Amino acid sequence: MSSENSACAEMVERTRRAYIQAYGKTPELIVTAPGRVNLIGEHTDYNDGFVLPAAIDRQVVMAAGRRDDGQVGLRALDFDDAVEFHVANQRRSTVSKWSNYQRAVIWALQEAGYEVPGFNAVFTSDVPIGSGLSSSAAIELATCQTLQKLADIDLDGVTRALLCQKAENEFVGMRCGIMDQYIISLGQAQHALLIDCRDLSYQAVPLPQGVKVVICDTKKRRGLVDSAYNTRRAECEAGAAAMGVKALRDISPEQFTEYELKLDTTVRKRCRHVITENQRVLDAVAAMRVGDLTTLGRLLNESHASLRDDYEVSCTELDIMTEIAWRQPGVLGARMTGAGFGGCTVNLVEDEHAEAFLSQVSSAYQLATGLQPDIYICTAVEGAHQVV
Ligand code: ADP
Ligand code: MG
Secondary structure (H helix, E strand, C coil): CCCCCHHHHHHHHHHHHHHHHHHCCCCCEEEEEEEEEECCCCCCHHHCCEECEEEEEEEEEEEEEECCCCEEEEEECCCCEEEEEECCCCCCCCCCHHHHHHHHHHHHHHHCCCCCCCEEEEEEECCCCCCCCCHHHHHHHHHHHHHHHHHCCCCCHHHHHHHHHHHHHHHHCCCCCCHHHHHHHHCCCCEEEEEECCCCCEEEEECCCCEEEEEEECCCCCCCHHHHHHHHHHHHHHHHHHCCCCCHHHCCHHHHHHHHHHCCHHHHHHHHHHHHHHHHHHHHHHHHHHCCHHHHHHHHHHHHHHHHHCCCCCCHHHHHHHHHHHCCCCEEEEEEECCCCCCEEEEEEEHHHHHHHHHHHHHHHHHHHCCCCEEEEECECCCCEECC
16 A cells, blocks of 8 residues: 555545445455546547556545355445446446446456456545546446456456457447556556557656646536547548548658648648647657656647647637646646546646646636636556555
């Protein structure tokens, strides 16, 4: 438990107590799985491109133990709800929808040929729901880690991420890319991961010294996101087809200046975002490796402008939050993060300015929008793992 944060330690104790109370014995194990934030590389994952996320110190904690009657007992402490079902023949629940993430992982493990035993699990989470910090993928990875340990299933981190992505895509029915499950599976403390979404390789990139990653939740809940997401994906596919490549990953910014005139205005803008964003991710990693924080910050700002103007997935609240951040002392860069239309911004703020940033941005944003934001000063943590 030494490396865990105090919130995590409290959640471990709470899940342990709840498990004992519900099932009359101590849990065999307790696992944790973090939420995540993407520093740069937005809407690039489904274009075979690059992303640069970090796992953050907000997490799911799950206490579990085997049972021998083939039943699964799940308790969601935050929803004060419990379900019980047989481990075979998983189907989506319309009643306790929160249990679909666990059912999905059971299903995906069974699909992959593993035998899943009956088990009990109690869980809680402080990853905000629906803010774009991936509370759902954190639950999937916590469940997968739990079942791997309980049933002695050996999966490497990438395979585990792919299995949980399949669970979310095919069982839950959400067509997400690989980024969330990947970073939550493989995240490293004090590092972001540069992930190549084509070949699924990664490099750990140390986060800059003297800088805090600050997440600002606009509290504007993503509305349009599903339909807009599907439209953007289709526009990217159309652009790649018109330029004769498998994915937008295959076009460099230089090549794009030759090709872009072939594309209609909307598709051209969407492609320009993805192609320049891929380059920005690589440039951001290069800047981090040499400690060039000015360039790193500028790339974040340019990413926001590109998402706002070319990809058109920002919204008033995200723009206001970002513009307020840009005016604060000690801010290297700020941009919207996640799919868009609400959710969070990510900000790189010099250590000594982080507390002032929090209070200034909070009051200025509230004044401008009437919404009370949540602001988290984060550290990058290890991916899903057993703590007890
Ligand atoms: P996100 O962007 O946070 O992943 P999703 O809509 O994909 O948003 O997933 C949120 C869903 O995950 C919730 O509606 C709920 O079903 C489940 N979930 C998240 N956090 C919890 C929690 N603390 N307890 C139970 N279920 C949760
Ligand atoms: Mg989700």
